[in-house]
Amino acid sequence: MLRSLGVVILAIAAVGGGYFAYNNYLHVQTVTTSAATLAPVSEAIYGTGTVEPARWAKVVPLQRRRLVDLCTCEGQTVKAGQVLGRQDDAEERSAMNELQISYQQALRDLDRAEKDRTKSDAAQKEYEQRWTQAEEYKSRISAQQVRIDELVLRAPLDGMVLRRDGEVGEIVGPADVLFWIGPPLPMQVVAEVNEEEINRIAVGQKAFLRSEAFPERALHASVSQITPKGDPTRKTFRVYLLLPNDTPLRIGMSVEANIIFREKPSAIVVPAEAVAGGAVETVNNGKIERVPVRVGIRGSRNVEIVGEVSRGMAVLSPFRPDLVEGTRVHTEHNKQAGAPQDGAAGATPDQTTDNAALASASQPPGDADADPDNAVISSAISAHIDSVVNDARRNAAKFEINR
Secondary structure, three states, rough: OHHHHHHHHHHHHHHHHHHHHHHHOOEEEEEEEEEEEEEEEEEEEEEEEEEOOOOOOEOOOOOEEEEEEOOOOOOOOOOOOOEEEOOOOOOHHHHHHHHHHHHHHHHHHHHHHHHHOOOOOHHHHHHHHHHHHHHHHHHHHHHHHHHHHOOOEOOOOEEEEEEEEOOOEEEEEEOOOOOEOOOOOOOEEEEEEOOOOOOOOOOOOEEEEEEOOOOOOOOOOOEEEEEOOOOOOOOEEEEEEEEOOOOOOOOOEEEEEEEEEEEEEEEEEEEEEHHEEEEEEEEEOOOEEEEEEEEEEOOOOOEEEEEOOOOOOOOOOOOOOOOOOOEEEEEEEEEEEHHHHHHHOOOOOOOOOOOOEEOOOOOOOOOOOOOOHHHHHHHHHHHHHHHHHHHHHHHHHHHHHOO
């Protein structure tokens, strides 16, 4: 009985071993590969912002009054102190006229009292009272003139009238901005960046911008300033990106920014799906060979790898954990890492921030003249979307657990 049982076990083992050997060594498996690509890679921080002049100011009325005059000077150059408009000051001017009449009378009384001041002590005392009264009217006139001047809208600095709002006859107050004034150049992007990423940003770093007004154009900027204090409510910091003078962007446009904080001029890039367990699978003489690698800059589609993988080497994409090393394979549908549709790219699926890891591998091997900027921008936007989606999934999972 025991002998028969042993025979059965040996038979089962032989059949299993034969199937394993056939499936992994005798039977030729069909796999899909991608070619490792040499490409520049970079890692960026995502943010959104608005284009503004580097130096500008708003003109707002100090009192709530009706507009009686407003210049048609939008787009024109003005000087500091130049009159741009006026509010209704009829009440103030009427009070000023009364004060000036009273002041003139006080001066006449003072002149008469001065002639008699030496005649007696009473005359001297009257002179002093008249002098005090005249000085009081003089001070009141100065204060009233200040009130009238507050109803005059003036340019706060030299520059161009970038925008004018409001019309004559409207009632406006301190909450209404009537003019935006400043030199049109240079311009900057005032971007909001997540507080978790601000420690990676430094003055001088370059940035790539994307605007819906110029969807096919790569736009550049550089970090010029970082606000020392963040917004605790929105959990963001303000970053200023200086634009070149030849930028096509206009004041008031909204843009998406990718601030580059780490980059390499050349790196080996493969699809993210080709890496698993710290290794990639290559094809050597028709057989699978697993090569240990270390992942560098990660992207949502492509990743940088460091190891014994060279440019042009075929790697299995996706990684096949079901196949052991040495399995005979047949490759088909060769595709290159870094094809435009695979752009290298953005945040990893488990990232919780807008940190975008970019691998600008849109250029095929040998195309050294291709400009990677567009790939960098599109990859960063893709990365940001991936990050937002994954954040939502994690929050939903937490909600289910707590419930």
